[in-house]
Amino acid sequence: MNTHTLTPYEAPRIGVFVCDCGSNIAGHLDCPDVAEYAKTLPHVVYVKENLYTCSEAGIGEIKKAITEQNLTRVVVASCSPRTHQPLFSSSCAEVGLNPYLFEMVNIRDQCSWVHMGTRDAATQKAKELICMGVAKSAGLEALNEIESSLIRKILVIGGGIAGLSAAQALGDMGLDVILVEKTASLGGLLQQVHQLDSGVMAKEALSQIIDDVRSQSNITCYTSATVTETGGYIGNYDVKIETQTGLVEEQVGCMVVATGAVPLIPEGILGYDGRQVISLMQLEQLLQRDKLDAKRVVFIQCAGARTPEREYCSRICCMIGVKNAMLIKDKYPLTDVRVLYRDMQMYGTHKEQMLWDARGKGIRFDVYTPDNPPEVENGKVTFFQAVTGKTQELDADLVVLSTPLVPRNDSGKLANMLRVPTDQNGFFLEAHAKLRPLDFAADGIFVCGSGRYPATSTEARTQGIGVASRVAAILFKEKLVKSAIVAQINPDACVGCMACLPMCPYEAITYNRDKRICEVNEVLCKGCGNCAATCPSHSAMLRGFKPQQLLAQIGAA
Amino acid sequence: MLDVGRHPNIKLLAYSELERLEGDAGNFTATIRRKARYVDEDKCTGCGACAQVCPTPVLDLYNEGHAERKAIYSWFAQGIPSTHAIDPDHCRVLNGKKCGICQKKCEAGAIDFDQTDVIIDLPVAAVVVATGYDVFDPSRMPEYRYNQLDNVITAMEFERFLSASGPTAGHIYRPSDRKVTATIAELEKKVKKSQKALDRFEKTHGKKSDEFYAAYTDGSLKPGEDLEKDQDKWAKRVEAHLENANPLAVLKEKAKGFTTAKKIAFIQCVGSRDLRFYPFCSGYCCMHSIKEAIIAHEHDNDTHTVIFGMDIRAVGKGFEEYKIRGGNNSNISYKRSRVAEITRNPDECPVLIYEDTREQKIQRQAFDLVVLATACGPVKGAQKIADTLGIDLDRFGFFKTDPSNPLDTSRDGIYVCGCAHSPMDIPESVAQASSAAARAAQTVIKKNDQKAS
């Protein structure tokens, strides 16, 4: 045991507050008896039973007791720490007791609620739980929250519609932005698109945003540039950018990944030849240059998507297919336009309306099934019409293959550099599929646009703007403040075995080659305790849950 | 949710409505009506003792009407704030009757029958509209007989059945069976009571009621026996008893055959992609049905599900994979068809009538339970909200935005997100909510800068 972290022994003065929670607790166990028992526990100098400890009156009692009784530890035996710990510990702090000297015991959720009807047993269990809580509280240490500085500058990687929207929104919020685009021009995939589903020309929509981004003095754009190195952590990243004029080193507080995706080139799929059988993106360019010359056009949806090799649905190709089918029909009304599909993914209000409109214009939609895919040969498309069960042959002088967006081939490299995950398809993996679609699990790094999963231009723009919110929620603060419940590694005891490194889900531990020990970055650490459980030399410990604290708790049981 | 409740920068005004909005971006005044809860928000600790003693049951809309709550209630168990509210339509006191039991029970002294609505004015710089959606009422579609057939329910009702905290604790009992079970419980109560009365007679006379009654009806009772003054009364009691006991026995016999629903059909696009109602697609319902089918299968591996739809729109990250997984591992089959009609078999099983296009035949198929994937439509009162805010609705009835500025409504400083914008699933709502927040923040920052310069 190292000596220099030991504090001089000082007998703690513990106050225990037992909550009746109306009848939620008191209805099923004997609270006065539990309170009497608490008085007998070591170091307990004050006990109070409250009708509701969380009520204003209850909180008042805690504060009063801390001041008048000189309490140095507070234990509340009530409900769930998930809901009430912050209230109680901050109330302690208000009268000068370090919030980490507060301990909570749940005698409701896992005690009174589950032992209804066995009053004596419930009472006994509550006593034991409190005994354990008091034992742990005696060993608690005062801790200070961890603070760290924030650089109010953001690196946005990718200059497509998502990255541009993020940069624009962040700039509008008064933050400094560095926008890095790999190619020579801003605009991404939309530069190759003819007209958007809203009827606006893609070039016009883009140039409006690009002009605005270029005009903002707090946004620096680097084109033909790549990010080559990143280091540091939330609030303090060091990045290196290879630009046309040489290497630029920057410090930023947050990073945004907006690298987009690329359309699959359907080599070897459905007779693709690039002339009579083309991809959707090639069609966009034909339309852009007004070079379309065909009397019979057949679109085949899900070309290379929703297959065993590429299971996912690329979300946007049905809409783009229908949009272009309509454009062709509008411009050349005598052209026969047919769409072969599996499921028309025209979700939402506007897209489904497009589908109604397309049918109204005389575009024909037919269902095929994946077990019986269409065949394209010599200007003919043969397919099994799933609805009628008949095989049909269509003449086509142009076949358009609606191919999915696929991840960029260098996205894995970027993911490695940023130490963020990708999913089984190679798209960047967000922190939570439902509730945190724009965050990475690593704090301070965000994702938007088709690099995460194929998105329409409107969706990519929405996500780009949304990222600005997520970033500002961090960078608008004066400094980063986080819980003191983090891991620490005793440098004298650590043997540098690195067993803790792979256990840390937050990449918060690094190996110091000079000292040959492992070190915790407190800003990155989230206090999960994996390292402490793994460490063979017991040199890794989680503050607030140190072995001696937990052993005291267990020992009391 | 919890985070909202305790965030120092968020003032939660639950049970409140916007009455008026005046001024311009950067300088609005919002007038809010805080509806009377009849419970003091500062005193109530949400312990729920009041709801335990309240004598007035009310249909629980959180559980889609499949359970009961009390006239004093919290919307749902984990609700934030946990402050209870009194339903003024049902509370006895608020309707001039005698009661007040909750007030006596409440140890925090939070019940206040004299509370009135409070109107407050708030200066705000920007507004985010996240008023959500309302689900299509399937009784508007006569062919699905939602009102007549007990075992035809909506996806949200099914969701409550699946929930461990729901009315059936997660077991999929058919509503028709639940009705029978409820009737049995009611009759049992009555029979228990009438049996007690019979017990007294039996004790006095040392004779079983059925023996007595048999003798009574065939006239074999001798007048000399010591029953004279009692026998008519007793007979009446027996008759009253049998009035309940006989149907109870029948129902109990019937209930022996009840099992949970194992053959379940989902019908997609109920009210959506339908020119009679909503022409648009609700986006999330295909996935919602697949999810419900997977969870139902998790509960009971004998569950078989058929999802009837025109397209299965699994459009989202991981959704197509989820759909395939459902088909492979959870006994789900997907049938491309629009169901024409639902009728019923004598055993209460709904029967779907649909065209199998491949066979070119009209099919009839019976299921234990049919779930209607009802459309996501504009929230009731959307026009009123739009008028109050001074913003436009789009042709579908949602709040109108421009595709190149997807969060901005027709009025500067007012932004919209989630299903108030258009139907969408949760991750899209969350992403859009962040975006609307960014737009609102930009407005505040810009307007304040202008003011400063």
Added chain:
Amino acid sequence: MTKDILVLGGGIAGIQSSLDLAEMGFKVHLVESLPSIGGKMAQLDKTFPTNDCAI
């Protein structure tokens, strides 16, 4: 001049907007017409595609 922001609706969208704005340092007034927030999502048992609990 005020920096407060009004959010109408306490479903998942309103909650997320409010939290983001509050974290940015703006004072948020969150108005919900029902007695508690949570919206439709609070009625859901689990959510796709991860089958996580909705609450």
